[in-house]
Amino acid sequence: MSTTYDKAHELKDALAASDEFQSLLELHQQIETDEIAKKMLENFRKLQLELQQKQMQGMQISEEEAQQAQQQFELVQQHELISKLMEAEQSLSVIITDLNKIITEPLEKIYGDPSTEQ
Numbered sequence: 001m002s003t004t005y006d007k008a009h010e011l012k013d014a015l016a017a018s019d020e021f022q023s024l025l026e027l028h029q030q031i032e033t034d035e036i037a038k039k040m041l042e043n044f045r046k047l048q049l050e051l052q053q054k055q056m057q058g059m060q061i062s063e064e065e066a067q068q069a070q071q072q073f074e075l076v077q078q079h080e081l082i083s084k085l086m087e088a089e090q091s092l093s094v095i096i097t098d099l100n101k102i103i104t105e106p107l108e109k110i111y112g113d114p115s116t117e118q
C-alpha cells in the first residue's frame with residue numbers, strides 16, 4: 001500500500017513542478033502585490049462563494065444577484081492580471097480533472113464509467 005502513497009506524493013511533486021502550477025503561483029504572487037487586483041479578486045470570490053452557498057442550501061438566486069455576479073465577472077475579466085490568473089486556474093483544473101479520470105480508471109472496471117450511465 002505504501003507504494004500507492006509514494007506514487008501519489010510523486011504526482012503531487014510533479015504537479016507542483018509543472019509549468020501550469022508555477023504560472024498560477026507566480027500570478028497569485030503578483031496579485032498579492034497589486035492592491036486593486038487583490039481587492040477586486042477578493043470581492044469577486046466572496047460573491048461567488050455567497051451564491052454557491054445559497055444554491056447549496058436550495059435557495060433560488062435572484063435575477064439581480066445573477067446580474068451582479070455577471071457584472072463582477074466582466075469587471076475582473078477586464079483586469080489583465082486577474083484574467084491571466086483565471087486562465088491559469090482553468091488550465092490547472094483541466095489537468096487535475098484529467099488526472100482524476102486516470103486515477104479512477106481501475107474503479108470503472110468494477111463500477112462502470114459513471115459518465116456514460118444514464
